[in-house]
Amino acid sequence: MKILDEKSISFFEAYLNNAAPTGYEAAGQKIWMDYLKPYVDTFITDVYGTAVGVINPEAAYKVVIEGHSDEISWYVNYITDNGLIYVIRNGGSDHQIAPSKTVNIHTKNGIVKGVFGWPAIHTRKSGKEEVPKLDNIFIDIGAKDKEEVEKMGVHVGCVITYPDTFHILNDNKFICRAIDNRAGGFMIAQVARLLKENNIKLPFGLYITNSVQEEVGLRGAEMITQTIKPDVAIVTDVCHDTTTPMINKKEEGHTEIGKGPVVSYAPAVHNKLRERILETAEAKEIPFQRLASSRFTGTDTDAFAYSNGGVASALISLPLRYMHTTVEMVQKEDVENVIRLIYETLQTIKDGESFSYFD
Numbered sequence: 001m002k003i004l005d006e007k008s009i010s011f012f013e014a015y016l017n018n019a020a021p022t023g024y025e026a027a028g029q030k031i032w033m034d035y036l037k038p039y040v041d042t043f044i045t046d047v048y049g050t051a052v053g054v055i056n057p058e059a060a061y062k063v064v065i066e067g068h069s070d071e072i073s074w075y076v077n078y079i080t081d082n083g084l085i086y087v088i089r090n091g092g093s094d095h096q097i098a099p100s101k102t103v104n105i106h107t108k109n110g111i112v113k114g115v116f117g118w119p120a121i122h123t124r125k126s127g128k129e130e131v132p133k134l135d136n137i138f139i140d141i142g143a144k145d146k147e148e149v150e151k152m153g154v155h156v157g158c159v160i161t162y163p164d165t166f167h168i169l170n171d172n173k174f175i176c177r178a179i180d181n182r183a184g185g186f187m188i189a190q191v192a193r194l195l196k197e198n199n200i201k202l203p204f205g206l207y208i209t210n211s212v213q214e215e216v217g218l219r220g221a222e223m224i225t226q227t228i229k230p231d232v233a234i235v236t237d238v239c240h241d242t243t244t245p246m247i248n249k250k251e252e253g254h255t256e257i258g259k260g261p262v263v264s265y266a267p268a269v270h271n272k273l274r275e276r277i278l279e280t281a282e283a284k285e286i287p288f289q290r291l292a293s294s295r296f297t298g299t300d301t302d303a304f305a306y307s308n309g310g311v312a313s314a315l316i317s318l319p320l321r322y323m324h325t326t327v328e329m330v331q332k333e334d335v336e337n338v339i340r341l342i343y344e345t346l347q348t349i350k351d352g353e354s355f356s357y358f359d
Contacts, residue, residue, distance in 0.1 A: 001198070003190065003336040011035045012186050013166040016176045019104065021073030021159050022091050025049050025212045028069055032185050032210055039192040040208065049212045050224040053192060059205035061352050064233040065191060065342055066221065066300055067184020068214035071177065072324055074160040076105065076139075079150070083143035085114070089134070090159060091215030094324050098137045101326065103160050105141065107153035114141035114160075164326040172332040173257075179328040183318055183335065184236045185210040190339045191346070203351035204231075214300055221303035225311065232273065232312050232349065233304035234342055238330070239264075239291060239317035253291050255319050257331040260287030261338045262317040266297045268305035270312040272355045277314055280345045286337050291317065312355035316341055 015035075020028030029051045033043060040053035051069075072091035079085055085105075099118035104111045117140045118132070130136060139160070143149045166176040174183075188208050195202070207228050211220035214237075225233070242249050243256040255262050263277055281288045296302050297315050305313035318338050321329040 001194070003194070003339050004332070008190055008193070011189075012174070015186060016166045016178055016182050019106070019161040020069055020071055020178070020182070021161050022070040022213050022215045024106070024159055025069045028182070029210060029212075032069065032189065036189050036192060036208065039189075039196040044227065046223055046227060048220060048223060050220045051210045052224065052228065053208040055192065055195070055206040055208070056202060057205055059203075059351070061204040062207055062228060062230040062232075063202075063204050063346065063349060064207045064209050064225075064228060064230040064304065065188045065346070066209040066211060066233060066235045066304070067186075067188050067237065068181045068211045068220065068300055069185050070212055070215050070220075071161070071180075071182065072215050074103075076154060076156050076158040076160065079146050079154070079156070081146050083141070083145045083149045084117075085139040085141065085149065085154070086135075087137065087139065087160060092324050095134045095137055096132050097325050099132050102163055103139060104163050105139070105154055106159050106161070107155075109153035112141055112152050112154055114139045162326045169329070174330050174332060174335070175327055177326040177328060179320060179330055180238045180323055181214065181236075183238060183330060187236055187318070187335060187339050188342070191343045194339070194343050195346075200347065202346060204349065206346065211300055218300050218303040221300035222307070225304050225307040229308050230304070230311055232355065233301070233314075234273075234277075234345065235299055235301040235304060235313060235315050236338060236342065237299040237301075237315065237317055238320040238323065240323060241319045241321040244321055255289050255291055257319045257321060257329065257334055259289050259319065260334060261341050262289045262291045262319055264291045264293045264297055264301070264315040264317060266293035266301075266315075267295065268297055268302045269293075269314050270305070270355055272357065273312045273314040276348060277316065277341065277345050280348055281341055284340065284344045286341050286344070288341070289319070
């Protein structure tokens with residue numbers, strides 16, 4: 001079974017290249033829904049922009065497969081008299097990568113270009129150099145003063161994204177900003193496509209869910225799970241490749257790109273559902289890795305698991321290098337295997353199946 005084709009890769013590129021910062025995901029959701037439309041029966045959305053493609057909406061038993069659509073960004077926080085811009089985070093934006101990066105400031109008049117400036121090496125004292133910090137990074141949009149900045153449509157509260165676009169490195173490494181977790185929305189859309197193309201009839205309602213606002217506390221998932229009221233949720237997100245320099249595997253565990261989907265262990269992860277996923281991986285010869293997540297997963301899994309009196313939930317992650325940078329990297333084969341694992345697991349779930357520990 002061919003997992004990814006030219007059309008799906010083109011969709012992935014367009015979906016990643018579009019800016020969808022937390023709180024401003026609508027344009028990306030429209031791209032996603034347009035792609036998904038041939039493969040679902042209907043859509044539901046909510047007031048903050050989470051989008052859900054539904055297969056078999058009449059079914060009483062409901063299974064969610066989920067990713068999140070938002071990307072990290074910055075807000076304009078303060079404009080100096082001489083026209084420089086200081087920022088605050090919108091999500092977990094990394095201050096250390098900011099200097100010398102170009103940015104897009106989103107205004108009512110369109111995009112205003114800028115750069116994160118930084119003092120030249122000649123002007124910095126050796127051994128006493130300041131490191132980039134949230135309170136010293138700044139954006140220069142080429143304006144002479146605050147008045148000119150405001151005339152360009154830039155004001156406090158404007159959201160700021162990086163313009164870095166999708167490319168493929170060494171034939172099988174996908175590189176872009178916002179792979180965390182636009183990849184999740186992409187992968188669940190491919191599951192829906194494969195179900196349709198292979199004429200797989202599921203005995204339950206399938207809710208392909210692309211949640212908003214995960215990067216600021218799982219908020220979109222918290223809202224949409226109350227609307228769907230699912231029985232089962234399989235969430236996909238990214239996790240760290242811990243084999244690159246300066247990562248302590250004793251603390252972070254050992255997971256790496258190219259070795260397959262990562263299946264998590266955590267209190268929010270339902271043991272019986274997780275074991276079903278692992279049994280499926282073994283039966284279908286899909287490579288996988290394991291990750292212990294301690295008290296919580298930090299993903300939308302937590303929001304689904306603890307909603308509606310408890311929802312059997314599990315997490316399948318895509319290993320990724322350089323998270324929350326503009327060069328996030330994943331491997332094509334891992335993307336394909338996450339899709340396969342979700343696709344095959346869905347076909348093992350029975351209508352009305354109870355995942356109760358007491359059955």
